[in-house]
Amino acid sequence: MLKAGSFEFLDEVVAPGTRKIFNLAIGGLYTQKDISVPIAVVHGKVPGPRLLVCAAIHGDELNGIEIVRRVLHSSWLNNVRGTLIAVPVVNVLGCIQRTRYLPDRRDLNRCFPGSMDGSLAGRIAHIFNTKVLQSATHAIDLHTGAIDRSNLPQIRVHLASPKAEEMAHAFGAPVIVNAPIRDGSLRGTGEDLGIPIITYEAGEALRYEEQSIAGGVRGVRRVMESLGMLTMRKRGRKIVKPVVARSSAWIRAPESGFLTLYCSLGDRIRADETIGMICGPLDDEGVLIKAPHSGIVIGRTNLPLAYEGEAVYHIARFDKVTEAVDVVGEFQTHMQERSAEQFTPIQNA
Incomplete structure (x- = not known):
């Protein structure tokens, strides 16, 4: 079996079969206290794709943070092939303030690829693009609806990218929306770099929603299986194919x-x-x-x-609305069952 070499990331080395925590410096507070983005890298013993899973580019979109945390603590990650780059909170400053935006009131997801000569948002986008995104071969970007708005679990993807389309279908959200690339978005920068990126939208800002989180964890695993990063599981129930909205x-x-x-x-x-x-x-x-x-x-x-x-x-x-209704209903039922099975309250010692 071919063995993976070491993975170089942020000027450090991650040995095969190990994981490492990084803190990516993005600037400082008024008090000159440093601010950094927490990143976990899980590097397998066997070569494979380098998948970036990131959340909270909008600082108040919290479901993705929990999805990343659960993925990192899943037992199936112990046998990963290739490399997982996990970033639970990209917009740390926005998260601290419980807001979508950065302190300069800019939307980070409209500032890529960024520039070190630009605004605060542009500089953070440039750092994340050059130091993190460009280390990946594929990416999943986790989002929720805006404040006071909820989204049905769905994948947004530019279907003109065959590799991104494959990831979108593998994820297993009930609905796929063919979303045009927005100027300044992470997806747009990924497409320019030849890195396929899909966006998972589910739930509401400033809320944890268990079904959306469970669906996200399952979706990340399914994409990793489709990329050959994990062994494909035997599935006990019929796999429902997502429906594509026209x-x-x-x-x-x-x-x-x-x-x-x-x-x-x-x-x-x-x-x-x-x-x-x-x-x-x-x-x-x-x-x-x-x-x-x-x-x-x-x-x-x-x-x-x-x-x-x-x-x-x-x-x-949809071209076939009845089919779409059936897919959405089955997904919601499965996620309710999965949430009930997986949710175990923490017991006091």
Whole structure:
């Protein structure tokens, strides 16, 4: 069996069959206290791909942090082939402040590939790009919905990249959205470098959601299996193939007021169906919100307040909506069972 050589990372060496913790310096506080990004590297005894799994590029998106932590402490990682580069919190400064953004109010995921002559966000993006991303051959970027918004577990990917498409299907989220590359995003920089990247979206900012976390851990493992980094497990149940949305769009509030929403994540809606109502605080009746087209709810606001034009529901459209409904329903059932099996409260010593 071919043995892996040592892995060089951040000017240090990780020996085959070992793991090492790194702290990537990204700057300092006003007090000149250093700030660093925590990184764990797990390097296998056998050669293979170098997979980056990162979370909290938006500092308030917490589900991914727990996904990375659980992956790192999973027993199956002991037999990894290749290298896992795990970054639970990319935007450390945003996480400390419980905000999506950096202190300069920039969105880090719009600042890649970055520059050391640019803004704070641009400099952090440059450091992460050159020191971390470029050490990988593949990447999974973990996200949630924005604050007061929830996302159905889904993969966003540029399907023009065959390798990224393979990773998207392997992950096993119920819905795949063909998402165009956004300027300044990590995915865009990865595509420019020839590094396939998929984005897992699930849950809400500033919240842990067990089903989304369990689905993320399972998805990371399945991608690692598909890349040959782990031995493929025997699966006791039928594998449901994800469904690819042909398009998606937000339904927006027709006027300002108080929201009553009738649909949940994963629900099927039909064209012209009443899916919510918005009214004033003294109104007896409100303005009904109608679905402009059929599809499945893959995102929604959790806040019962909206200004005119604010996003209310994110609806994905499919060629075969019934098939999509079945896939989403089976995924949700499986994740409920998995969450119940895996969740064990910590006992006091």
